[in-house]
Amino acid sequence: xxATDIGDPDYFHRVxxxxxxxxxxxxxxxxxRLIAQGRYSDAYMVNRESNVFPxxxxxxxxxxxxxxxxxxxxxxxxxxxxxxxxVASDLRDDITDRLPHAPGVKNGKRVACIGTGPASLVxxxxxxxxxxxxxxxxxxxxxxGLMRTSIPSFRLPAQVLEEEIGYIVDMGVEVRxxxxxxxxxxxxxxxxxxxxxxxxxxxxxxxxxxxRHADPEHVHIGLDWLxxxxxxHIGSIGSRVLVIGVGNTAMDCxxxxxxxxxxDVKIMARRPRQFFKASPWELEDAEEEQVEILxxxxxxxxxxxxxxxVGVEFDVLEWDENATHSRxxxxxxxxxxxxxxxxxxxxxxxxxxxxxxxxxxQDGLPVVDTVTMQTTLPGVFxxxxxxxxxxxxxxxxxxxHEAAISIDNHCRGIPVDERPVTRMTLTSxxxxxxxxxxxxxxxxxxxxxxxxxxxxxxxxxLRLEVELGFSADQTMREVQRCLNCDVQPVFDAPLCIxxxxxxxxxxxxxxTIAPDADSEANLRTMLTVAAENLDEALYVSEPxxxxxxxxVKDENLCVHCGLCAERCPTAAWNMEKFDLRLGRxxxxxxx
Amino acid sequence: xPSINKPLIPLAALPTNEIGLxxxxxxxxxxxxxxxxxxxxxxxxxxxxxxxxxxPPHKVVKLSGIGCSSKTTAYFDSAAHGFxxxxxxxxxxxxxxxxxxxxxxxxxxxxDGDSLSIGAGHMVHAIRRNVHMVYVIxxxxxxxxxxxxxxxxxxxxxxxxxxxxxxxxxxxxxxxALSLGASFVARSFSGDKEQLVPILKAAAQHRGLAxxxxxxxxxxxxxxxxxxxxxxxxxxxxxxxxDPDFISTGHEIVADLPRDGAMMVAMHxxxxxxxxxxxxxxxxxxREAAMHYVNRAHARGEIPTGLLFVDESVPDVxxxxxxxxxxxxxxPFDDLCPGSAELEALQQSFV
Numbered sequence: 037x038x039a040t041d042i043g044d045p046d047y048f049h050r051v052x053x054x055x056x057x058x059x060x061x062x063x064x065x066x067x068x069r070l071i072a073q074g075r076y077s078d079a080y081m082v083n084r085e086s087n088v089f090p091x092x093x094x095x096x097x098x099x100x101x102x103x104x105x106x107x108x109x110x111x112x113x114x115x116x117x118x119x120x121x122x123v124a125s126d127l128r129d130d131i132t133d134r135l136p137h138a139p140g141v142k143n144g145k146r147v148a149c150i151g152t153g154p155a156s157l158v159x160x161x162x163x164x165x166x167x168x169x170x171x172x173x174x175x176x177x178x179x180x181g182l183m184r185t186s187i188p189s190f191r192l193p194a195q196v197l198e199e200e201i202g203y204i205v206d207m208g209v210e211v212r213x214x215x216x217x218x219x220x221x222x223x224x225x226x227x228x229x230x231x232x233x234x235x236x237x238x239x240x241x242x243x244x245x246x247x248r249h250a251d252p253e254h255v256h257i258g259l260d261w262l263x264x265x266x267x268x269h270i271g272s273i274g275s276r277v278l279v280i281g282v283g284n285t286a287m288d289c290x291x292x293x294x295x296x297x298x299x300d301v302k303i304m305a306r307r308p309r310q311f312f313k314a315s316p317w318e319l320e321d322a323e324e325e326q327v328e329i330l331x332x333x334x335x336x337x338x339x340x341x342x343x344x345x346v347g348v349e350f351d352v353l354e355w356d357e358n359a360t361h362s363r364x365x366x367x368x369x370x371x372x373x374x375x376x377x378x379x380x381x382x383x384x385x386x387x388x389x390x391x392x393x394x395x396x397x398q399d400g401l402p403v404v405d406t407v408t409m410q411t412t413l414p415g416v417f418x419x420x421x422x423x424x425x426x427x428x429x430x431x432x433x434x435x436x437h438e439a440a441i442s443i444d445n446h447c448r449g450i451p452v453d454e455r456p457v458t459r460m461t462l463t464s465x466x467x468x469x470x471x472x473x474x475x476x477x478x479x480x481x482x483x484x485x486x487x488x489x490x491x492x493x494x495x496x497x498l499r500l501e502v503e504l505g506f507s508a509d510q511t512m513r514e515v516q517r518c519l520n521c522d523v524q525p526v527f528d529a530p531l532c533i534x535x536x537x538x539x540x541x542x543x544x545x546x547x548t549i550a551p552d553a554d555s556e557a558n559l560r561t562m563l564t565v566a567a568e569n570l571d572e573a574l575y576v577s578e579p580x581x582x583x584x585x586x587x588v589k590d591e592n593l594c595v596h597c598g599l600c601a602e603r604c605p606t607a608a609w610n611m612e613k614f615d616l617r618l619g620r621x622x623x624x625x626x627x
Numbered sequence: 628x629p630s631i632n633k634p635l636i637p638l639a640a641l642p643t644n645e646i647g648l649x650x651x652x653x654x655x656x657x658x659x660x661x662x663x664x665x666x667x668x669x670x671x672x673x674x675x676x677x678x679x680x681x682x683p684p685h686k687v688v689k690l691s692g693i694g695c696s697s698k699t700t701a702y703f704d705s706a707a708h709g710f711x712x713x714x715x716x717x718x719x720x721x722x723x724x725x726x727x728x729x730x731x732x733x734x735x736x737x738x739d740g741d742s743l744s745i746g747a748g749h750m751v752h753a754i755r756r757n758v759h760m761v762y763v764i765x766x767x768x769x770x771x772x773x774x775x776x777x778x779x780x781x782x783x784x785x786x787x788x789x790x791x792x793x794x795x796x797x798x799x800x801x802x803x804a805l806s807l808g809a810s811f812v813a814r815s816f817s818g819d820k821e822q823l824v825p826i827l828k829a830a831a832q833h834r835g836l837a838x839x840x841x842x843x844x845x846x847x848x849x850x851x852x853x854x855x856x857x858x859x860x861x862x863x864x865x866x867x868x869x870d871p872d873f874i875s876t877g878h879e880i881v882a883d884l885p886r887d888g889a890m891m892v893a894m895h896x897x898x899x900x901x902x903x904x905x906x907x908x909x910x911x912x913x914r915e916a917a918m919h920y921v922n923r924a925h926a927r928g929e930i931p932t933g934l935l936f937v938d939e940s941v942p943d944v945x946x947x948x949x950x951x952x953x954x955x956x957x958x959p960f961d962d963l964c965p966g967s968a969e970l971e972a973l974q975q976s977f978v
Contacts, residue, residue, distance in 0.1 A: 110638050469662075470630040478634035533858045534818055535663040535846060540671035541629065544638045565639070582862045595636055602629040605663025605846045 037553055037586060039578045042526065045460040048614040050573065051591050052522045054117060057104035059434035061618055062086040064101060064117055065522040069474060071124055072515040077131050079124035086618075087433050088158050088204075091196040094122030095503065096187055098284075098315060098428040106519050110595065113483040115517045116506075123511050125196075136165040138207040143167035145447040148228040150217050153181025154429050155420030156234035157204050158436025163443060164207040166622040171228075172209060175216035176267075179205065181236050182421070183429060185263035186285060188292050189499040220388045220416075230415050230443045233388075233402070234436070237381040237421035243280065247338030251345040255338065258289045258378030265292055265498075272297045274373020278348055279327075280304045280335055281378035283313040289376045290327045295498045302370070303329040304350065307359045321502070325491065336367070338375065347371040381426040401425055408452040409439035417442055440621040456619020462612040465523055466601075472611055474523050476598040478543075479516035520596050522614045527587055529578040531608035534585070538600035538609055539564065546593035547600060549585050563588060628659045645681035653677045653684060655702040660695060663850075665817030665843030665858075666765050670702045672820045673734065673763075676827040677704060687732045688724060692717040692746060695772050696738030696765035696843070715746025718753035721760050725944050728954035732831055733760035739780040740770050743798045747779070750800075754807045757835040757943045761827065764800050764838070765817075767845040768856035775848030786853030799925070800840045801935060805918045810941035811837035812917070813934045816861050817844065826934050828873040835943040842930065866924055868906055869933025873899075893939065911936055 040047060050056050054064040063082055070079035083090035097118050105114030145168050149156035152174040160170040178184060179201050183192065205211055217223055223231060240259035242248070248255060254274070258281065264270040277298040279290045282305045290301045303322065305312065308331050312319065323329065333350040340346060352366035383401055388394060394413040395403040402411050404423040411418055419435030421427060442452040465473045487504045488494070494502050506514065539547045545564045553559035556574060560567040567574060572592035579586055601609040633654070641649035653674045658667050677687065684706035691697035693714035700709055708731070712720045717735050724733060742750045742764050753762070768781040777785075780800070781793040804812045811833045815823040823841065830837030842861050844850050850857045855864075893899055910916050917936040924931040944950065955963060 110636055470628065472630075477631040478636055480634075533663065533846075533850065534862070535665065535844070535858055536668045536671070536818060536820065537663045540667055541633060543633050543636050582859055593638055595634075595638065597631070597634060599629055599631070599633060602631075603662045603667075605661065 037556065037559060037576045039529075039586075040573070040576045042462075042524075042575075045458045045616060047573070048460065048462075048522075048524050049616055051524065051594075052614065052616075053104040053106055054101035054115075055522070055616065057100045058086070059100065059431045060086045060088075060437065061434075061616060062101070063522070063616065065518055065520050066615070067124060068115070068117075068120055068515050068518045069520070071120055071511065072475070076124050076127040077129045077134070080128040080131060081134055083121055083124060087430060088161055088436075089154065089200045089429065089433065090121050091125035091200050092154075092183060092192060093429060093433075094118060094120075094125050095192050095196070096183070097121070097430055100430070106521055106595070107517055109592075110519070111480070111482070116483055116486075116514050119484070119486060119506055120511070120514060122503075123506050126505050132203070135203050136161070136207065138164040139167050141167065142169055143447075145169070145229045146171065146227070147230045147232065147443055147447075148173065148223060148226070149232040149234055150223075151175075151181050151233075151235040151420075151422070152179035152201070152211060153234050153236050153420055153432060154183060155236075155422070155432040155436045155439070156181075156232060157201060158433050159232050159234065159419070159440045159443065160207070160209045161204045162437060162440035162621040164204070164209060166444060168443075168447070170209050172211045173215050173217045173223075174211055174213050177213050178267075179211060179213075181234075182238065182259075185266050186259050186288065188262065188288050189266065190291070190295065190494065190502050191288070193499065193501050216387075218387050220394070221392055224392070224416075229447045230417065232439055232443065233411070233416065233418040233422050234420050234432070235385075235422045237383045237426045239382040239384045240285075240377065241380040241382055243335065243377050243379060245335055245337060247340060250338060250340040251343060254345040254373065255375045256377065258285050258376050259381060261376055262288060262292060265296065270296075274298070276300045276372045277374045277376065278302050278304055278370060278372045279376045279378055281380070282307075282329075283378060283380065284315060284318050285381070286376075286378035287314050287318040287322045289378045290322055291325055292498075293374075293376065294325050294327065295495055298374075301327045302372075303327055304333045304335065304348075304370075305329060305331045306334045306353065308332065308355060311359045321488075324488070325494075332362075333368070334362075339369070345372070345375065348375060381421070383422060383425060385422075399425070405453075407438065407455065408442045409435055410442055410446075410452050415446055437618075437620060441619065444621040456623065458619060459617040461615045461617070462524070462526060463615065465598075465611045465613055466607070470602045472523075472598055474520050474611075474613070475516070476520070476523075476596070476611075478519075478595065478597055479513075481513045481517055483517065484510040484514045523596050523598070523611050524614050525589065525594065525596065525598070525600055525609050526612045527575070527577050527589070528608050528610070529580055529587065531606040532577075532580050532587065533606055533608075534580055534582050535605060537603040537605065541599045541603040543597060543599065544593040544595055546590045548588045548590075549580070549583075550588050552579065552584065552586050559588060563590060565590070565593065567592060629657060632657050644678055646683060648678065648681075648684070650674060650678040652706075653704050655700075655705045658698075658702045660698060661771075661847045663846035664695070665767065665841075665846070666696055666699050667702070668817040668820065669736075669763065669765055669823070669841055669843055670699050672817075672823045672827055674703050675820070675824050676831060679824070680828055680831060682732060682831070686730070687734060690717050690721050690724070690733060690735040690760075692737055692741040694738040694741045694770075695767075695845075696736055697741060699736045699765065700734075715741050715744070715749055717741065718746060718749035718758070718762075721762075722753055722756060722758050722944065725758050725760065726948070726950050728956060729759060729945055729950060729952065730954045733758075734831075735760050735762045737762070737764050739764060739766045739768060739778040739800075743779040743800060747798065751803070751807060754804055754809045754836055754838065756947065757810055757941055759834065759943050759945060760836055761830040761833075762836055762838045763827075764840050765843040766800065766840050766856070767843050767849055768854070769845050769849040771845045771848050775845070780856075782855040785855040786851070788848050788851055790853070792853075800838065801921055802918065804838045805914060805921070805936060808914075808941065809838055809936070810835040810938045810943075811934075812936040813838070814840045814842070814930070814932045816842050816865060816932055818858055818862070819865075819867070819932070822867065822870060822932060825871050825873040829871055829934060829937075832873075833937070834939060835941055842932075861930060864928060864930050866929040866931040867933065869909065869911065869931065869935060871934040912938060914938070
């Protein structure tokens, strides 16, 4: 077998499952350890380096890290990574003097960003310290994009949003509010060195069924309606509300409706619950607020009496196992005062002339390179929902970082596909014979539950944040659930005397000294516990000195407790902290 | 000693044995021996043996004396009975316990100091009496607990950690046991569980004293170049020719039997030991041949390992001494203590 190349930054990065799953590759175990030490400001800064908006994301992130978390494979529930991010944000001291600054002398390059959503803000965050002059065009009067208009303030308080946007804008970004871009060609003529399209997917989808437009006043498009509530243009709704759709926006709509007059709010779903798009926790939060979820109902007709909406007729469906084929079994009429349509978002680029050389694909999105974020028009870049359709904030952040690298390259005359090298460090955590600079004991605590404001109180005030955040006690329990996947057992084959001590002590039987195998597939069957999870790598050593056998570790099972290294008489096993250094605009060596 | 206890992590459902226990149910407390000590591997092999044989944890008695080796009994089968005796006195305690209860598995753990120096006399007589027990000698050639003086099993010429060579002839427990008429004699290596576990399984099923000399390197004081009991030396000189497979049920034997060159020896309670990769002329039931073979291998500087000799026909301590078949603890009081009249009658019989 070929020995594993642990010098490849991707190898250990994959083992740190949360960091690998995070589009922005936030160093999760590191910030959790900092929280454990009470170093909240440091934890915040570790977050900010990657995801830029720890306070916002600590409340709203789609959490791709949590399903990936190793802890879920151990006791069934992942570490509450997102909640801990909020802890770092809530408990930090004033960190303004640790933020990047824009230099007094500019580099003479001007960059225009369209939209003040997360993607554009990250581009500005990365480029301002390098001396760029960044101008952001915003259609509304306030910054934040969909973070402000479609996430209700009872989930994301305006103050949190403003503070973190302020960290970027205060570097000297010129934001032109209430200035929608109406022509890309015209913007191009303004002499910007690069343009970034971060205008999002702001258009809610409509539903083409009979009677849809008979009473437009009581049938709302979810995204527009949330935006109107956010800006105070709408302050009430009828008592009986049907929300059609099962994504996260639908959940925000029904919860908002509960606060401004809706007492009987129903979520109407075409398909069974396991096929819903909404995150499980957002569904739970909606149900906690007494929103009823009706599955297998497909809207057929909006019914009005004398021009006033009185209800909707639904087909009741029966689905096959994979919910690909349905059969109508009944028709029901549900009375209501208002309907909110939350069936998805669409992109809209009426302001991009189609003859500029910026190609669009068949689904109406600009053609964007997934690595460089450049469109087919050199110097014009795109990211976030505007580039690849509706995703979420953390993806927009990741796109923003990559676009900033490309814009920097473009303005310096370097090809945009020359990317900075991803680097890594491995640092020994040994402090003594059996002492480590991390807490290696396994803590059997269950996942901590978030406390919420009680129902009566939360419905009395639209903008009252529902989640209270973790208490000090909860935080201290939850941080200990992290398995420190970034602290890697690293094996130095020439030191091994094949005494078996590591194999005997390993609590999860992830180690084997095996005869050399001709293929990984064979090796997987020869281990102490057969390695059946093919998504997880085997860490294979060079041949050992005494017998020529190989040391094999199944990354699927290892819980990074360090006992192998504590029992190793020769320190052939050592615990070393893996730290990924991603390239950023202006930082790192170009390939 | 590790800084934390070995945690119980519910990562994957552990396999269970015939009595529904997992391998973790046969563990003991955390070892305080040096990291890399061969004794910890012997512990792990014993844990695996008890698990795989589905022995109820409370039907085991752990016995030991004094020394690094004798700490081993604390590190497996927490639910077992145990007796940690004075230095070298493990064997007499085991003999006494045998007389009182033949219904449990006795596992004695000793070392080259405990059994070949201070307790040599006791070991010799336990072998003669064929006490029904597994007798493990964790043999590392040094007194580790007192910082590395030569023990009675150090080979001539073997160097101590600071260089001086041993000049006194060693006691070889295998040759000693063979010459004393032992009924089960094996040698193995702590770094080779694939061999050690089947030997331990056969030993647990043997009627009589099963002596296993386990070369178990002292990682701290006897694992250097020049030592003949280091991991490296044993691996380079081990003659791993007499490999046993332990087969515990008749059903499996049928499937496994047709194998060339294999020799089967039946154990008293139905198990079978199959010897494979034998030298052509080797007969593990011929005491004289075994002694000759071991002697010649030693002369060549080789360390023969495996189950070297087994004889199930030798009478054990119970047969020799007519011990009670019922454990004394289960005898009714009137049978156990028949009263003054019976004592008087007994004494009169000697007059």
